[in-house]
Amino acid sequence: MEAVKALFEDVKRIRKERPLVHNITNYVVMNSTANALLALGAAPVMAHAFEEVEEMVGIARALVLNIGTLSTPWVASMRKAAEVARERGIPMVLDPVGAGATSMRTATALHLVQEGKPAVVRGNASEILSLHGTSAETKGVESTHESDAAALAARDLAAKEGCVVSVSGVVDYITDGEAVIEVLNGHPMMPRVTGMGCTAAALTGAFAAVNPSALEAAANAMAVMGIAGEVAGKKAEGPGTFQVQFFDALYRLDQSTIRERLKMKRT
Amino acid sequence: MEAVKALFEDVKRIRKERPLVHNITNYVVMNSTANALLALGAAPVMAHAFEEVEEMVGIARALVLNIGTLSTPWVASMRKAAEVARERGIPMVLDPVGAGATSMRTATALHLVQEGKPAVVRGNASEILSLHGTSAETKGVESTHESDAAALAARDLAAKEGCVVSVSGVVDYITDGEAVIEVLNGHPMMPRVTGMGCTAAALTGAFAAVNPSALEAAANAMAVMGIAGEVAGKKAEGPGTFQVQFFDALYRLDQSTIRERLKMKRT
Amino acid sequence: MEAVKALFEDVKRIRKERPLVHNITNYVVMNSTANALLALGAAPVMAHAFEEVEEMVGIARALVLNIGTLSTPWVASMRKAAEVARERGIPMVLDPVGAGATSMRTATALHLVQEGKPAVVRGNASEILSLHGTSAETKGVESTHESDAAALAARDLAAKEGCVVSVSGVVDYITDGEAVIEVLNGHPMMPRVTGMGCTAAALTGAFAAVNPSALEAAANAMAVMGIAGEVAGKKAEGPGTFQVQFFDALYRLDQSTIRERLKMKRT
Numbered sequence: 001m002e003a004v005k006a007l008f009e010d011v012k013r014i015r016k017e018r019p020l021v022h023n024i025t026n027y028v029v030m031n032s033t034a035n036a037l038l039a040l041g042a043a044p045v046m047a048h049a050f051e052e053v054e055e056m057v058g059i060a061r062a063l064v065l066n067i068g069t070l071s072t073p074w075v076a077s078m079r080k081a082a083e084v085a086r087e088r089g090i091p092m093v094l095d096p097v098g099a100g101a102t103s104m105r106t107a108t109a110l111h112l113v114q115e116g117k118p119a120v121v122r123g124n125a126s127e128i129l130s131l132h133g134t135s136a137e138t139k140g141v142e143s144t145h146e147s148d149a150a151a152l153a154a155r156d157l158a159a160k161e162g163c164v165v166s167v168s169g170v171v172d173y174i175t176d177g178e179a180v181i182e183v184l185n186g187h188p189m190m191p192r193v194t195g196m197g198c199t200a201a202a203l204t205g206a207f208a209a210v211n212p213s214a215l216e217a218a219a220n221a222m223a224v225m226g227i228a229g230e231v232a233g234k235k236a237e238g239p240g241t242f243q244v245q246f247f248d249a250l251y252r253l254d255q256s257t258i259r260e261r262l263k264m265k266r267t
Numbered sequence: 268m269e270a271v272k273a274l275f276e277d278v279k280r281i282r283k284e285r286p287l288v289h290n291i292t293n294y295v296v297m298n299s300t301a302n303a304l305l306a307l308g309a310a311p312v313m314a315h316a317f318e319e320v321e322e323m324v325g326i327a328r329a330l331v332l333n334i335g336t337l338s339t340p341w342v343a344s345m346r347k348a349a350e351v352a353r354e355r356g357i358p359m360v361l362d363p364v365g366a367g368a369t370s371m372r373t374a375t376a377l378h379l380v381q382e383g384k385p386a387v388v389r390g391n392a393s394e395i396l397s398l399h400g401t402s403a404e405t406k407g408v409e410s411t412h413e414s415d416a417a418a419l420a421a422r423d424l425a426a427k428e429g430c431v432v433s434v435s436g437v438v439d440y441i442t443d444g445e446a447v448i449e450v451l452n453g454h455p456m457m458p459r460v461t462g463m464g465c466t467a468a469a470l471t472g473a474f475a476a477v478n479p480s481a482l483e484a485a486a487n488a489m490a491v492m493g494i495a496g497e498v499a500g501k502k503a504e505g506p507g508t509f510q511v512q513f514f515d516a517l518y519r520l521d522q523s524t525i526r527e528r529l530k531m532k533r534t
Numbered sequence: 535m536e537a538v539k540a541l542f543e544d545v546k547r548i549r550k551e552r553p554l555v556h557n558i559t560n561y562v563v564m565n566s567t568a569n570a571l572l573a574l575g576a577a578p579v580m581a582h583a584f585e586e587v588e589e590m591v592g593i594a595r596a597l598v599l600n601i602g603t604l605s606t607p608w609v610a611s612m613r614k615a616a617e618v619a620r621e622r623g624i625p626m627v628l629d630p631v632g633a634g635a636t637s638m639r640t641a642t643a644l645h646l647v648q649e650g651k652p653a654v655v656r657g658n659a660s661e662i663l664s665l666h667g668t669s670a671e672t673k674g675v676e677s678t679h680e681s682d683a684a685a686l687a688a689r690d691l692a693a694k695e696g697c698v699v700s701v702s703g704v705v706d707y708i709t710d711g712e713a714v715i716e717v718l719n720g721h722p723m724m725p726r727v728t729g730m731g732c733t734a735a736a737l738t739g740a741f742a743a744v745n746p747s748a749l750e751a752a753a754n755a756m757a758v759m760g761i762a763g764e765v766a767g768k769k770a771e772g773p774g775t776f777q778v779q780f781f782d783a784l785y786r787l788d789q790s791t792i793r794e795r796l797k798m799k800r801t
Contacts (some may be wrong), residue, residue: 015694028564028580030295030336032462039506044461045365046295047337052369059368069564073338073582084772098579101593102586108584192785238782239573248505251459297562297603301728306773311728312632313562316605319636326635340605515772518726 003264008255010211015041019040019209022060023202024078026068028170029195032243033202040224041249042206048074053081061209063090064202065116067108068097082116087255091119091208091217095179095201099123100130113161119214121157122201123167125150132157147171155180164214166204168197172222174215181219184263185226187233190243200225219264227261228253270531274487275522277478282308284478290469291315291345293364299510300469307491309473315341320348327532328427328476330357331439331469332383334375335364341345342375349383358386358475358484362468366390367397380428386481388424389433389468392417399424414438422447431481435467439489441482448486451530452493454500454511467492486531494528495520537798541754542789544745549575553743556594557736558582558612560602560631563729566777573784574758582608583672588769595743597624599650601642602631609642609675616650625653625742625751629735632749633653633657634664639672647695653748656735659684660667665779666691669671681705689714698748702734706756708749715753719760723776734759753798761795762787 020043025033030046037044047056050073057063063085065078085092094116096109109131113121121131127149132153151173154165160178167173172183190196205222207217228249236242287310292300297313304311305379316321317340324330330348330352332345352359356430359385363376376398388398392414399420418440421432426444434440439450470491474484498516554577559567571578574755581590584607591597597619599612619626628650630643643665647655655665659681666687685707688699693711702706706717722731737758741751762783770776 026580027294027561028568031298031461031565034295034508035506038459038461045368046293046336047365047369048336049371051339052337052371055369055371069580069582070586072585098581101579102581102589104583104586104589192572194565194572238785239569240778240781240785243569243781244507244511244778246792247507247510248503251505251507294561298565298728301562302773302777305726305728313603313604313633314561314636315630316638317603318606318637322636322638511774511778514774514777515770518772518774 004255004259004262006216007223007262008258010207010220011040011224011253013210014206017210018043019061019206020045020059021062021064021202021205021209022047022056023064023066024053024074024081025064025066025198028068029198032195033199035247035252036199036207037202039247040203040206042209042223048077050077050080054084056134057081057084057090058088058091062205063092064095064205065112066095066198066201067091067105068198070104070108079115081150082112086117091122091214092116093122093201093205093208095198096121096123096127096131097198099127106130106164118163119208120164120166120204120218122168122204122218124197128157128165128167129153130204164218164223166218168200168222169177172226174222176215179215180267181215182265182267183219183222183226184265185223185230185261187229189236189239190229190235192239193243204247223262223264224250224253227258230261231257271522271526271529273483274490274529275525277474277487277489278307278520281473284477286311286328287312288329288331288469288472288476289314289323289348290331290333291341291348292331292333293466295335296465299462300466300515303466304469304473306514307470307473309476315344317344317347320344321351323353324348324351324357327357327485329472330359331362331472332359332379333362333364333465333468334372334532335465337371337375337456345379346382349379353384359383360387360389360468360472360475361385362388362465363388363394363398364465364522366394369522373397385430386475387431387433387471387485389435389471389485391435391464395424395432395434396420431485432446433471433485433489435464435489439493441486441489443482446482447534448482448491449532449534450469450486450489450493451532452490452497452528454496456500456503456506459506460510490529490531491517494525497528498524538789538793538796540750541584541757541796544754544791545574545758545787546739546746546756548740551744552577553595553740554579554593555598555736555739555743556581556598557600558587558599558608558615559598559732562602563732566729567733569781570733571736574737574740576743582611584611584614587611588618591615591624592622594624596739597626597628598629598739599646600629600631600732600735601639602732604638604642607744612646613649616646620651622702625748626650627654627656627735627739627742628652630655630657630661630665631732631769633661640664642769650698653742654698654700654738654752656702656738656752658702658731662691662699662701663687699751700738700752700756702731702756706760708753708756711747713749714801715749716799716801717753717756717760718799719757719764719795721763723767723770723773724763726773727777734801757796757798758784758787761792764795765791
């Protein structure tokens with residue numbers, strides 16, 4: 001019940017304060033993440049030019065960096081934006097899309113973790129394992145589940161880098177290196193819509209803008225994702241209708257829906 | 268009644284002639300503005316490479332420049348495209364997204380207004396105030412409403428630059444510096460969908476392609492936006508369904524819907 | 535019946551193997567083509583940085599190049615990606631969007647056809663005519679239909695370049711220079727949604743990833759496009775609902791729907 005109230009308190013603050021969330025994100029999801037932020041109640045802005053990132057970060061209440069469609073000029077802008085955010089105490093969320101797939105992505109993500117001092121790193125299991133240096137090959141026979149390995153990697157990475165790590169999956173795993181929150185909400189259609197992970201990172205930015213606890217912000221964002229996904233999944237007949245219903249669910253999210261559905265465990 | 272017929276005449280011309288509208292616009296809205304143009308009946312093309320803008324503008328019947336996700340190479344292409352459009356008498360619509368938020372945006376928008384000689388500048392109140400040099404701070408106590416200040420700024424800017432200024436808001440205000448048209452159509456869900464302003468600018472391009480009066484083209488575009496928004500709003504349960512229904516409403520727009528809904532005032 | 539089974543066999547392989555399809559495509563359609571690939575069952579990735587294309591192509595099972603929003607750095611990445619794909623035997627699909635409209639597009643598309651050795655070139659009639667060097671002016675009086683001229687150009691281009699050419703239209707025409715497959719499926723709403731041609735190219739990549747016959751892969755992709763379009767068209771009230779229903783139809787596509795609707799002719 002405490003968690004339900006705390007989560008809805010954050011949602012109400014987002015809707016009332018309409019925090020500006022500055023995204024430097026990938027081309028694929030710009031439209032859908034902007035729509036998700038608007039549907040929830042935040043104010044998105046996308047701006048990537050090196051010449052303007054300092055000013056734009058300066059008027060934002062959160063910064064979301066997403067490396068899904070990298071190129072060299074964008075990396076420079078992300079680094080600059082991260083530096084400004086760090087100096088001004090603006091929470092930064094990093095989505096290390098595809099870390100591990102190419103060396104450019106892994107290196108960029110690692111640099112942004114180490115120098116950018118994100119409040120939250122949000123990725124899937126394989127991305128977090130890659131940032132931690134645990135490749136699929138080196139997981140060892142002890143780890144019967146990838147998710148177990150990812151949980152270990154997440155705790156380790158969070159402790160080492162002094163940030164929150166949020167691993168999305170069937171069970172979302174959010175940790176600051178000590179405390180752990182698990183979110184069991186979600187829907188099987190979510191991986192069939194492009195950019196749902198990126199949307200989770202964008203919403204994490206909105207929650208981080210209004211909640212000074214990065215751990216709670218990250219967990220509340222994942223819970224809202226999962227709950228909106230469940231509501232959308234009831235009406236959807238495929239990923240097309242799912243995406244549309246998902247935006248509506250974010251917009252219509254109320255306390256009774258949260259109370260009815262929230263499955264969050266603290267350990 | 269005159270206004271209803273004139274508006275539907277433009278819509279019919281767009282549907283019959285399928286004018287090519289060349290957009291150099293922001294990444295966030297490329298898909299949704301292309302879909303809006305297609306739904307209405309126009310033919311969108313997006314092309315931003317400096318090497319090809321001259322040829323592309325040359326085969327287009329309108330040019331839409333939108334600075335929502337600027338970078339230096341895109342600014343160069345926009346300037347080139349504006350120059351070619353001006354030389355060839357192709358109407359240009361400028362959407363100064365975020366003017367006032369960063370100096371790069373304000374400077375780029377001002378340059379495009381002054382050198383590019385747009386047929387129409389379409390923005391929200393704060394963008395138009397920023398282009399006019401009226402900051403929120405300098406509005407003074409006389410202006411009890413931001414929209415009053417924006418109306419003054421729009422008239423002034425239009426007269427000075429010899430263009431039409433179209434300010435979107437609860438009441439849209441369109442002026443060539445002397446004549447004023449106000450459009451009262453619209454729906455409260457519209458600001459909850461990303462890029463509705465950008466869509467208004469894109470549709471203004473389609474109307475400018477078929478109507479030699481920039482004032483009427485701009486007003487008719489805002490009326491179609493507002494009417495399609497009202498039709499969509501009746502069926503929508505949130506911004507997801509709203510966006511989808513909005514495209515359908517543009518596609519299905521007919522004279523009787525316009526007659527029933529149009530709220531346009533000339534002064 | 536043979537064709538029905540063969541097509542559904544490909545769909546099942548895509549859903550089971552989830553082939554990674556690497557897209558270097560235009561900004562307008564990145565979201566919708568990623569969603570189409572996911573809805574069908576494939577795994578899309580978008581990556582355009584010169585620094586990472588080699589690695590990314592190396593882990594993909596198909597490469598899709600689409601020149602819809604070109605710029606010089608992207609052309610360099612496309613050429614590099616094509617080279618790597620050719621060396622490693624990864625099928626490449628080229629969508630020459632706007633070839634003929636500007637010299638940059640025509641030259642880039644021609645270079646990618648000649649040096650990149652695509653498995654399939656998929657375009658509309660005017661793009662294929664432009665690649666073939668047959669301008670509208672030179673079609674001659676013998677060609678009473680543009681589609682006749684496009685069929686001749688497609689056969690000729692396919693034979694000369696040793697690739698499959700897939701021309702989309704009311705009747706899709708797919709040829710390797712000798713054999714010809716025609717697909718009669720489709721819906722009149724499809725040209726009213728942006729990027730349907732680009733989606734066809736992306737799905738051609740998914741089929742090429744699982745079917746070693748480029749001719750069959752290209753034809754099966756066009757058939758799935760057309761059938762999903764017909765299913766979507768039954769529920770749609772405009773291009774907004776059409777797009778959403780199209781994704782759902784790809785996701786729900788089953789053998790009985792294919793059997794009921796497939797209209798494919800081999801000659």
